[in-house]
Amino acid sequence: MGSTTMFQLGQLSQEECWSLFSRVAFSGRTSKECQSLEDIGMKVANKCQGLPLAAKVLGGLLRFKRSREQWQSVLDSEIWELEEAGKESSFNERGRHLMLKLKDKALSLDSICNVKALRTLLVESQSINNSVANAVLPQLLDQPKCLRAVDLSMPRFGCLIEELPKEIGKLTHLRYLNLSNHGDLQILPEVMCDLCNLQTLDITGCRKLEKLPHGIGKLINLRHLLNKGTQRLKFMPKGVEKLASLRTLMKFIVSADAIGNEISTLSDLKNLNQIRGCLEIRGLRNLTDVSEVEQAQLQNKKNLLVLELSFDSDWENFSGKKGEQRVKIDGKTLLEALQPPPFLEKLEIRHYRGPTVFPSWMISLTKLKSLDLSHCKNWKSLPPLGKLPSLESLRIRNMERVKKVGDEFLGLEGDQGQASSSFITAFPNLEHLRFEGLRSWKKWHYGIPSTSSREESVKIMPILSSLEIWGCIKLQSLPDHILQMTTLNKLYIHRSPILSERCRKDTGEYWPSIAHTPNIVINGEYIKREGQ
Structure with missing residues (x-):
């Protein structure tokens, strides 16, 4: 069989607790959002009393709350009835937050299965045999009726359980359930739909999960369904439309067989x-x-x-x-x-x-701000993306039939009649541009005469700082605006042999024009690095 190790978690320092909490709660947020919530977040972290489990779970809950009002509501709520695992009492009498590690040794749950008032449960496995978890979890989940948060998450593509115990359906007070990265989990039991108070369900990375419970519409309080990385899901069950409280839905699948x-x-x-x-x-x-x-x-x-x-x-x-x-x-x-x-x-x-x-x-x-276009294999030209005023990052990948990039890409065709005194800017805020796998692409050229007054009135990518060209094996040249650009900080060319040769250090014909660029990488090798 196996054994459990019970940890009465030691306290983190204030700085360590804040570091753990903020890493989870601020994941995926912009720096501006983090700054806006930092003061409340620090107060929440302080209330965790140095308990790493509380910091992790509460960070996970707050990760999906966007406004200061929502964070303040958590700070002011009644969830802070944290009691230390007693100094004079046993864990069973006073414990609220439990971290459990499973190992391949003799099994004993006597010291923990009577934790009736447990609020938070985090289970980690150090066992290479998931039968340990499959034996322990049904017993463990059958006891604490007041659980609010259960974290069974695994490292990437791990395997703690193959099937979620049916006892999970008894945890009617549960609000947070993390099953992420369970590589062998295939089906979620229908009894899960009895968790009427569940707010967050994380099944991220459950790559073998084939379907969600048919009664999912009963989870009327569900706010966050994290289902990214569930490649085998083929449909969404009827009832999703009833989840009126849903704030996060990472993926929706349109089925071929309704x-x-x-x-x-x-x-x-x-x-x-x-x-x-x-x-x-x-x-x-x-x-x-x-x-x-x-x-x-x-x-x-x-x-x-x-x-x-x-x-x-x-x-x-x-x-x-x-x-x-x-x-x-x-x-x-x-x-x-x-x-x-x-x-x-x-x-x-x-x-x-x-x-x-x-x-x-x-x-x-x-x-x-960001646009990614890939595998549009019937496109023979690129759309007029230069018209997008706020675009900062553009990635174009695997357009097999595109042979030429020209004025149509800038979106200037309709502006020919404008007075030469008026300035036109294509891609006014573009900073990062990447082309990848355009295997038929030969020419990158704009039809703006170099001696015309129109050239002076047209600006192209005036603040571009990074250009990457991957696997464009037929591309022969770079346009003048790239060769003359002073804002470019990084030029990356990989598996594009014609361009690689023309940009060769000292001997390539483009080298005099690009030598001022601080960072130049050709086929994975820095031929110029800033500061060297």
């Missing part, structure tokens, strides 16, 4: 207007009715900052039930219907199979 009322469709996102942060929508290739997209009303998700749209990689070969050929929606029409909210800051589009398109809604994304 069966009666068992599977949610994209239109079920209609009333989930409180979701915020990041949302990935996979399986867009499976849509057969554009009205389903329009009913989802993505544009009304005002707090959504990051949107990933994945059409998936097997567009041509998908089908519904055996022998049935599904009808595809015109790609341009579909992308136009996927209008995101106006305050979006990051957008990613993958495996789009329609023609080159610049949706009408794109120019309205005045807050868009």
Whole structure:
């Protein structure tokens, strides 16, 4: 069998407790957000009384609360009834927060299974045999009826349990359940849907998980569903639309096989207007009715900052039930219907199979800072992305049919009639630009005459600081604005043999033009490094 080691956790110093709490609570936030919440966060960390488990769990809970008001509410709440594991009493009488480590030795739960008032449970495994956890957890979860937080998370791609014990359904006071990175967990039991007070469910990295409970709509208080990295999930169960309190939904899957009322469709996102942060929508290739997209009303998700749209990689070969050929929606029409909210800051589009398109809604994304376009294999040219006023980072990957990048990329075609005295700026705020895997790309050239007054009135990427070119094996040259740029801090060229040769130190024809760049990396080797 195996054994458990019970830790009556020692106290951290104030600085150590703050470091642990802030690392968890501020994960994924901007520096501006961190500064805004730091003063309240320090007070919360101090109230953890140096308990590492409290700091970790409360940091996890606050990670998804965005406003100062929400953080203040936690600070002022009644959860701070922390009692030390008694100086004169046993753990069983006074303990509230327990960290348990499982080992491959003799099993004894006598000292902990009577912890009726336990509030927080963190289980770690040092066993290579998950049968230890499978034996211990049912007994352990069957005892404490007042648990508020259970953390069974594992290091990346670990395995503590293969199946969640049915006893989990008895923890009706549970608010936080972390099952992240359980590599062998395949199914969540239906009894989980009895956890009516559950607010956070973290199944991040459960890569073998095949489905969510069909009764998920009963989790009416669920606010955060972290389901990134669940590659085998093929659908979202019906009932997701009932989760009116949902704030975080990391991924929504559009299923190829909608069966009666068992599977949610994209239109079920209609009333989930409180979701915020990041949302990935996979399986867009499976849509057969554009009205389903329009009913989802993505544009009304005002707090959504990051949107990933994945059409998936097997567009041509998908089908519904055996022998049935599904009808595809015109790609341009579909992308136009996927209008995101106006305050979006990051957008990613993958495996789009329609023609080159610049949706009408794109120019309205005045807050868009990051754009990632990949595997749009029918694009022969790039859209006029230079029109995006706030774009800071642009990554373009695996566009197999693009052979030339020119004026269309800048978005200046419609400005030819403007007076030469008016200044036009393409990519006014772009700082980072990366091209990767454009294997047919040969020419990067703009048709602005070098002697014209128009050249003086057009600025291209005036604050670009980083340019990366990966795997563009046919690209022959860099445009003048790159060679003349004084703001460029890093030039990275990899597996692009023609450019690599032209940028060779001292002997390459581009070297005199790029030698002022502080950092130059060719095929993984620094040929110039700032300060050297």
